[in-house]
Amino acid sequence: MSDTSEKRVMVISGFDPSAGAGILQDIKSFALLGISAMGVVSAYTIQNTHKVFLARFRKWEEIDQELSVLPEPGIIKVGLISPEMLRLIREKYPSAVIVWNIVLRSSSGYDFEPPEIVKENLTYADFVILNNEEAGILGLEPSDRVVVTGGHGKEAEKVIVKFGRLAFETTRLPGRYHGTGCAFSSLFAGHLYLGYSPEEAVKASIEILQKVLEKSNQQVQPEMLARDWMKFDVLDSLNSVKKELLTVGEKTIPEVGQNVSYALPWSKDEFEVAKFPGRIRLKEGKPVFVSDASFADYSHTARMALVAKSFSPHIRCVTNVRYCAEYIDNAIKSGLTVFKYDRNSEPEDVKSVDGKSMEWMIQQAYKTFGKIPDIIYDEGFWGKEAMIRIFGRNPKEVIEKMKKIIGIL
Template identity: 30%
Template sequence: MPPIVCVIAGSDPSGAAGLQMDLRVLSLLGVYGTSIPTAFTVQGLDKGIAWEPSPPDLFEKALQTVFSELPVKVVKCGMLGTAEVALKLAEVLPSFSGKVIIDPILSASSGLFLSEKKLVSVLRERLFPLATLVTPNIPEAEALLGLKINPGDEPEAVKALKALGPQAVLLKGGHRKAEKVQDFFFDGYTLKIFEHPRLEGNFRGTGCFLASAIAGLLAQDKALVSAVEEAISLLELALYSAQSSNIFPPPANALVLWERLSGGRKVLEDLMAAVEKFVSHPVRPLIPEVQSNLAYALPYARKVSEVAAFPGRIVGYGNSARPVGCPRFGASSHVARIVLTAMRFEPSKRAALNIRFDRKFIEKAQNLGLKVGWFSRRDEPEEIKAREGGTLSWGVRRVIQELGLVPDLIADEGDLGKEPMIRILAEDPFKAVEIALSLL
């Protein structure tokens, strides 16, 4: 049986937060989620209307039943609502030997208060000392500490929260209106700051997603700081994906986790099938001196390790070519950077193939109606040249910004010690191979 996480939270009928988001995240991480509702809320996607707490005695019986019959590894607490329900939990948790994540939800993103005033003191005095990790945002931390947390005060605030008794604290900085979001982690020994880009949009369910992802990763025996770091990356991915949602305000897209889990194998299979098609033709004229490579990224990839390619490249062989080795993720940082840069402008452009520079190929591409962009390495700023691997990202970004779109081909005529090259950008490796073959 997969590891079990018990979720203790309010029910959100919109499905964008609460128990519904928690269980969705856990399932997609391969964790068995059981749940005990603390409240029934009435919420839409952009408004909160009302809520009623669960009967405390019934809540207590549910707790005792779950803990006595299931081998729960992690408890994840979200909305508790009332001091009475929180006290029932505080009476049961001391006998629980697993990890406890507390996301101290006091209000919904819509502004609806989801807690009574007496709850704050129960959280501080009774529940925080039992927690492995607490994950307040800035407004919640201010309510818990009874003070204003100004920009720059976060390191002291996270230490003050740690002094309330939890083993560790993650102070979430998403409410700050800064270009970069900073989350502050403190375990009593090390202060670690996780910094990531702010994504445009007002999202729902972000705190629930993050705390549940941490709980699910801990249930899989990840170390705490590693679980926090990975969960933050997963949330960033879910928000990046949610930007294209037709729901407003968009909930964090937990389903992107399934795309990742199922997509990895498909990426590798598609790469192998596409390269077999490529080398079944007389493609030797397309292969440059440094050889070719074909790369394909996972949906919403942000890192080189999320882009697969051939570790030994695709080398000339007779009148055709052969791939060296099987495709794997992180195999080519050069081609991966091309893909990642293009995806920042057009996420659907997930594949790239580099081929030999020949003006005949450029002319034929233009005659076929393909869009072609150029950059010159001679225009590259010195600070970019000095940075290992910076040239290709700079060149691709410059072309896209000048054209206002991601072209089908990006060419450069090389420089001292740098071979001229054409890079094909496409939605998938089959399309990249199709474009390459059309140039012969």
């Protein structure tokens, strides 16, 4: 394989408006590997996740004009295209590694690329990727440049990917997924770009695609796997403020302990909200953490984050702070919005249900301001410690507000 370290990745593929396949799927799959791919549309289609209605192929002159203003690629992933254009792409980029994902026919029965013309242009690609049905039509066998995928029938329990004399098996997940060929071939091309051998690129692409499909619905959704990055980012954001919490904890930690909870944008329950398990507590006057941030354990601040987010989706972080009248004065002087909650105003049905008070409290604050305020506090009640709650977009913002109320900023 030629040196591609200083060159870019190019996708030349069809446009699928449903984003399940085609160039949109290709770009998403490359992005999953941290690769910024360039892209030129080779065909426009009218389709959804279930059926292709029409495909209109672009002329080489149009494609060439777009390619000519872009940096020279080292890897080119080709998808749906007029087969004769493979020769023109090879002539334009003689040293590039070309991965051609052949698409003869859609799963709904729409014929794309004529088999006889595909055969005439196979030699212009370095690697050809296609399913077992297409391989049978073209008379292709797995080789050191032909990757054949199988297991497309409903009755198949395994997906088998053959490359040369090797066969890789993986469990076939139930359901129908639009765009597996595009995603797999793009992941394969991406791994080649990252320096993987073809064999290792096949293995790695199978593993990642399996993880993607486990989180997908009807079509291949690499973006769902990207949510795992956001989980890491949320945990990392919480852990990044530990040092400051240790510094100010002597002034902020209440008797019941303190927590900082940070919800994911899509969080629906406490286990999709990051927090410090076991709360932060004072021991001999010094803050103590049970562990780093985690999605495990329950937390009242996690429940508050969920409620706040339901009113204002960008408010995803909450902490609780020891009540002090001076802190409230500082908050007001700092220009923070402050809501005083009177527990005596709670309806009986709210008082009698555990956790309902927090939901009611935030709801009343929202009604008052038309938004979630920076601070919600109460002066305590029978069996309830007086408390200040600080709301914000993220842990950094919440900590900055906390510093203001305790008089550090």
